[in-house]
Structures are given as structure tokens and as C-alpha cells.
């Protein structure tokens with residue numbers, strides 16, 4: 366009898382909760398909205414160098430991996446490496462204030478690395494009433510990219526100022542400004558950013574025919590991170606990563622792309638068959654990247670720009686096959702929200718997931 370009463374009460378409570386679901390959701394939403402409005406990852410972090418994956422993927426659609434986008438946080442400075450689709454949205458989901466982006470560093474001009482730039486520049490502008498356009502650094506060609514985005518977003522910028530006013534959307538801060546640097550010769554690097562203890566150098570990589578293409582090294586407070594950009598296996602990455610803490614390297618699993626190629630061929634998808642045949646020749650495999658990590662002696666290797674989509678859990682293990690034999694350090698396969706923290710006061714690297 367008592368059991369039946371308890372069951373009845375549970376059912377009644379469930380019915381009441383279901384009937385009032387809109388009301389309950391509104392209360393939770395109001396609380397969450399306040400928390401989200403003041404979220405600021407930058408102010409919560411210890412002084413040091415930190416990397417947040419705002420996009421861990423490639424042009425291949427992967428629900429866990431948006432277009433390539435890396436947030437580099439050095440002390441109170443926030444820089445991005447590339448701005449792929451979904452990057453700006455993931456920054457907001459991670460509590461990284463888009464209004465604080467000081468600059469974007471482009472590795473090259475393939476569409477997947479630039480197709481989130483327009484959205485990012487707009488959110489950065491109105492996010493903090495910025496009065497100067499977003500600096501976009503890159504080798505020669507960056508001015509053409511920036512010019513095109515500025516033209517495409519000109520009408521939108523006018524609407525924003527007209528609707529929200531000069532104080533919120535000051536016209537001077539709309540859009541982007543190209544900042545071109547000379548491509549460094551093979552085996553050398555060029556300093557592209559030096560501010561408040563953060564030094565960033567660019568170095569050439571090989572992503573032919575997408576040329577120029579560069580990688581970046583970040584040094585801050587005794588900690589260092591190297592980002593490969595898109596490249597086939599390249600000795601410059603190993604040279605630049607010597608003595609660094611963390612190597613963030615793009616990777617393409619040739620055997621998985623090979624399966625896609627066979628599927629495209631078998632189903633007479635001639636365009637896809639050609640593309641899946643071509644892409645492995647200008648990327649690095651996971652085992653090759655592990656070899657670079659071993660040669661340079663970095664403490665940890667973080668894979669990003671993951672090709673192809675890893676849409677089944679077991680595929681992550683397939684992607685990493687052979688990596689253990691090539692490199693002894695810590696290996697992490699990123700997804701959107703993967704976070705690497707390198708506090709200035711230690712030689713630790715702490716990995717976590719923000720999404």
C-alpha cells in the first residue's frame with residue numbers, strides 16, 4: 366500500500382514538473398543568462414600560456430570538430446590562429462570574450478581557415494565597442510582576404526551602428542585591417558608580435574600549392590607552444606619546436622581517407638574520388654607528427670585539424686595507430702573545447718575539456 370502511494374506521488378510530481386516545464390526552464394534560463402554574461406575565462410586563468418581549441422577540425426563535417434581555430438592566451442592577451450567556421454561561436458561557449466581578441470594570425474588562405482573571419486570581426490567589434498579594426502596578420506595575400514571580407518560586411522556594419530548607436534558599434538572599429546609580414550626563408554623565422562612579454566614568430570611550412578603557408582611559435586613567461594598550420598611533414602616545424610613545451614600539429618589519417626577514396630570510387634563519385642586522392646599529399650600523418658614531436662623533444666603533442674571526421678568512438682584509436690611507437694610524450698587528440706594550460710610558475714601541461 367505504502368509503495369503504491371509513493372509511486373503515485375512520484376507520478377504526480379512528474380506530471381506537475383512536466384506541466385510547468387516552461388516555467389521551470391525560464392527560471393533556470395534567467396540564472397544561466399546572468400552567469401554567461403559575466404563569464405570571462407581570461408580573468409580566471411593563472412598567469413601563463415594557454416591554448417583553447419575553438420575549432421579542432423578541417424573541411425570534413427564532424428559534429429565535435431569545427432573549422433580550424435586556436436585561441437592563444439598569454440597573460441591577459443588573446444590571439445587567434447586562424448578563424449574557421451564556428452570558431453567565434455565556440456569562443457563564446459567557452460567563456461572567452463570575443464571583444465578581447467587582439468589579433469588573428471593566419472597560417473594560409475585555404476577557405477576552412479578564413480571562413481569564420483567575418484563573424485569573428487563583427488562579434489569582436491560590438492563585443493567590446495572596439496574603435497580599431499581587427500588586426501589580421503599573415504604572409505602576402507592577407508590584404509586580399511581582408512579587403513574581400515570588409516567589402517562583404519560593409520552593409521552589415523552600417524546597420525549595426527544605425528541600430529545600436531555609435532557608442533556600442535563605433536564605425537571606426539568595424540571590419541579588419543591586414544598586417545602583412547614577409548615570408549621567412551626556409552629554416553629561419555620572423556618575429557610578428559612582441560608585446561607584454563609575448564613573442565610570436567612565424568616560419569615557413571610546405572602546403573603546396575597553397576602557398577605561402579606558415580606555422581607559429583609562441584613564447585611567454587618561460588613557456589612555449591608551436592603551431593604547425595597545414596603542412597606536409599616539414600623539417601622547419603621540428604627545428605622551431607626544439608625546446609618547446611607543446612607542439613600543436615595538424616594531422617590526416619591516410620588509411621581513413623583511403624577508405625573514403627575507395628567508397629567514392631566504388632559509387633562513381635568522381636569529384637570526391639579525386640579530392641580524397643589529392644588531400645593526403647599536403648598534410649602530415651599522425652605518426653609523422655609524432656616523429657616530429659620526438660625529434661624536437663617537446664613535452665606533449667596535441668593533434669588538431671583532424672582529417673577526416675572521426676564520427677565513431679573507435680575511430681579515435683584508429684587515428685592514433687602507431688603513434689605510441691613514434692613518441693614517448695603525452696599525446697592528446699583534440700576536439701572543440703580542448704584546453705591546454707601551461708602555468709608560468711611550473712613546467713606542467715594540464716589538459717582539460719571546456720565544452
Ligand SMILES: [Zn+2]
Pocket residue numbers: 423424433475477478595670
Ligand atoms: Zn586546412
Ligand SMILES: [Zn+2]
Pocket residue numbers: 473475572575595
Ligand atoms: Zn590548408
